[in-house]
Amino acid sequence: MENLLLIANAVIILILLAMTWWYAHSTSSLLHRSQDQVAGIQRQAVAKIEELHASYTRILREIEERQQAEERLEESEARFAAFMRHLPGMAEMRDTNGRYLFVNETWEKIFARNPDDCRGKTLEEVWPPDFASRFMELDRRIIEDGHPLENIENLDQNGRTYSWLITRFPILNQENQAVMVGAIGIDITARRQAEEALKASEQKLRSLTAQLLSAQEIERKRLAAELHDELGHSLLTLKLRLESLEEQLQPQQVSLKKEVQKILRFISQTIGEVRRLYLDLIPGDLEDLGLTAALHSLIEDFIDLQKQISWEVEVDNLDGLFPLPIQTAIYRVVQEALTNIGKHAKPTQVALSISKDQDKVLFTIKDNGGGFDANKVFAQKKTLGLLSMEERVKILGGTFNLWSQKNQGTKISFSIPLSKEGYLL
Ligand SMILES: Nc1ncnc2c1ncn2[C@@H]1O[C@H](COP(=O)(O)OP(=O)(O)OP(=O)(O)O)[C@@H](O)[C@H]1O
């Protein structure tokens, strides 16, 4: 019994031991499993924390970048504002519906308007209808064409009219579409006034030159008439008297006769020279035969004097195109060009062409002679020939061009308009 009890106790102990072992074993595997779960949770937590950290850093970076961008924007706006404040002209920006986005201080002063009164307002709200529709039309063209547009506007301010040179331009987005219209204007009133004053003084100077040149022509005519009527007549009388004296000489007065004949030859020569002098002074053929014949005769005289040169001449008929003072001026310019060739060029070829077109006559005189440095000659202001050629052409409302190069010859071309409005003579 005792044994049985012992055995039963032993069995119970064994059972208890087995249960304890099983319990311990299952508890330890449970522990193992929950440890794995904890580790998994830990890993997930770490991953989440890392993720959170990354997004936190990204957000921080983005905030920093945004701050930097805002700072850059502020700086750039400050720069833009400084530029606009100190811009000597006016500046404005509108959206594509003609709504003001920006105007600078100069704009504000010129139009005596507070920028806050225009910002956000349309052209129609700011300007009278005629102005507004003109500006809107300009904006429309700029937006459509995508090109800047420059024009001069006369604007009234404080009872005076000011001239503004205004450049309007499209402001494009990244797709190259116009999203705004910008405009910058510069006050050119003083410049325009100076230009007009200069023009007026040039005009005065030119009309003074015109008067001087016509006074010179009158004086030349008077001198030529005196040479012809007084000196020419006296020489002719002298010649006739000497001829009658010669006839009265006795045949034996041989040496006296020889002396008289010598004097007669000398007088004839002098008469010829006086004739040449007064013909030089007035283009004689001009009044009698007209410009074309006078020019032909002038050119032939030069050809006769310079037979070694090969001449190429083409002259259109100019008769009836110009009044006499203009014809004289044209004759003088051609005469001076040919005289210069004779005096300075030493060419082997000369080409002269006078051609008439619908509204002007074009003159070209070209030689292949020594040429010269035109800038130097004009700067020295020592000679009159070229200057008076240019002045004469300008007085006639024409254009004058001179090309010359050392050892390459000279080309003078000028045109005279057929309409009489430009003539100052
Ligand atoms: N066709 C030409 N070929 C070479 N040199 C020329 C020619 N035309 C003008 N020149 C040069 O230009 C200079 C200025 O010419 P311009 O006609 O003004 O004066 P000029 O003939 O010397 O004197 P003038 O005042 O009497 O006409 C000349 O001295 C000469 O050196």
Ligand SMILES: [Mg+2]
């Ligand atoms: Mg000359």
